[in-house]
Amino acid sequence: MDHAARRPNLIMIMSDDHAAHAIGSYGSRINRTPHLDRIAAAGMRFDNCFCTNAICTPSRAAILTGEYSHVNGVRTLFDTLDNTRPQLQKDLRKAGYQTALVGKWHLGHTPENEPAGFDYWRVLPGQGDYHDPELIGPDGAQRHPGYVTDIITDLSLGWLDRRDPTKPFLMMINHKAPHRPWDPDTKHATLYDDVDIPEPEMFADDHDGRAAVLAGVKMSMADLTERDLKQPVPHGLSAEEERSWRYQRYIKDYLRCIASVDRNVGRVLDWVEEQGLTDETVIIYTSDQGFFLGDHGWYDKRLTYEESLRMPLLVSYPPLITPGSVCTDLVTNLDFAPTLLDLAGAPLPERLQGYSLTDSLAGRPPAEPQTCVYHRYWEHLSEPHAVPAQLGVRTERYKLICYLEPAPGGTGYQASEFELYDLDLDAAELVNLYNAPEYAAVAQDLIGQLRQRQLEVDDRDLVAGLP
Incomplete structure (x- = not known):
């Protein structure tokens, strides 16, 4: 295949808890993401990409292994990934790729589950900090002054500048943002101060007729803490007024964090263009799952509703993808590993439980269409x-x-x-x-x-x- 013969570079940018409906190219009515929209305009937007377990750690393990949670052993937030297991970056390394990871790992930090198969890695311990974060590497921990989204991008671009230019590379840029507690950087601290963010249409959903167990779920605006909101709730508000006040405090900081992610995605796209690598590089943007943005009255994820289950997936690669195209095929995060391996011309191991999306990227009907997620x-x-x-x-x-x-x-x-x-x-x-x-x-x-x-x-x- 032509794309395999080229052995393209692979840049995968993954944020944490970024809902697809908070991206401009997905029709967001609450924010703008001009740099993410550059990827969509140059490539393909997937409208029906879903995670197989809507929580951070298991989704990350599924992406790296191409396996369901019960197979790779990472079912919950409390599980770790056995780093002796086969993984995407190991397969690409065997195929001659340079491999690097910067940012959130969240799959364990003992010698048995720290990152493996990467030529370079610097990762946050656990969730990590938004400001002056510590990052861990093979040579220990180091604290970096500044804002985490900027620092992750700085380290990623630094490795890209130092890489061997004669070999293709995999660069995984894993942002902490916009994960709770949604601490924005100083550049965007006052963004949206002068506007009210529209509430979703089902903001007041009372869950009538749904499963009774949902009554005990603690993801409503009332469950946001003072740490989340950054200040105490004003006195004298009615229940409806307080709910709306809490939503504005939450959603504005969430969107401010996304603005920083978007700006830093732009830095990576600019680097690719400046290096003359646009036609030689697959660029992917995604998140580990979706997120409730007041939909059904909730924040967070975990549930099997659309806002939680749906992942953003934007892919650009000019030799293969028609600019501005849209794919409505059913796909999952298990498909990421086989797709990248296929694009790299590497063999697809039998263990993989997902499917290569190269047919979809090329605008062809998939050889193995998925009818059920x-x-x-x-x-x-x-x-x-x-x-x-x-x-x-x-x-x-x-x-x-x-x-x-x-x-x-x-x-x-x-x-x-x-x-x-x-x-x-x-x-x-x-x-x-x-x-x-x-x-x-x-x-x-x-x-x-x-x-x-x-x-x-x-x-x-x-x-x-x-x-």
């Missing part, structure tokens, strides 16, 4: 958000969510409550149709697809418990 969130009622364990499937039109509860005798989990949404008629997922008689056949078909997907990916512990 499988999602499973493993943490059950963990603090501070108390989100139940769940699994489900999403097709082009429908979504089935199965909430879980501990099985009797402490032997795993069993199905508890179900939700079903017709996304063609209810894109906001407000009307649960699981018990609607006219959707009985659809419900049974989706349960069958859920059971089949579990068998296909060898996640079998709940197959017998489905109705």
Whole structure:
């Protein structure tokens, strides 16, 4: 293939908790992202990219390994990635690529799970700090004065300048922002001070008709802390006024953090252009999952609703991709590793559970179109958000969510409550149709697809418990 013969450079920029609907090219009504939009204008926007486990650590492990959480062993935030496992960067290194990682790792920091397969790495310990962050490398820890998004970009560009120009490279730039507690830099500290950010249409969603377990979820505006809001709540506000005040405090800082990410993405794009590498470099922008921006009254992620499940995915590579193109195929974060390996002309290991997206990038129908996305969130009622364990499937039109509860005798989990949404008629997922008689056949078909997907990916512990 032409792109494989070229052995393109690979730059993958991943932010943390960046919702697709807070990107201009995805139609954001609340902010502008001119540099991210440059990637979309030069390449392809994926409208239906979903994560397979909507939480940071497991999603990052899935991207590196190309495997589901139950296979790579990283099911929850509390798990670590065994660094002896095969991973994307190791495969690319074997294929002759230089490899580097800067920024958030979040997969463990012992010798057994620190980054492996990278020629250069500098990562934040845990979540890391927004200001004057410490970064860890093979030679120990060093504190860097300044703002974390700028520093991650500085170190990344520094390695790119020092690399061997005769070899292709993989550069993974993993930003902390816009993760909670949303501390902006001084350049953007007053951005949006003079405006009110529009509240989402389902901001006042009361979750009527949805699973009863959602009543205990702690992701509402009322659950934002004084640390999140940066100041105490003013006295004398009505309940509705306080909710709106909290939303404005939260969303403005969130968007300010994104403004810094966008500016630094622009620095990387400018470097590629200045080096004359535009036609030789695949540039990817994504996030580890989506995020609620007041949608359904929530912040955070974890749930199987669209805002949490959907990941932004923007890809540019002029020799292959038509500028300004849009892909509506169903894809997942498991597809990132096989896609990059395929673009690099490297062999695709049998372990990979995702698919190469090179056909989609070229504007061709995929050889193996995905008709159903499988999602499973493993943490059950963990603090501070108390989100139940769940699994489900999403097709082009429908979504089935199965909430879980501990099985009797402490032997795993069993199905508890179900939700079903017709996304063609209810894109906001407000009307649960699981018990609607006219959707009985659809419900049974989706349960069958859920059971089949579990068998296909060898996640079998709940197959017998489905109705």
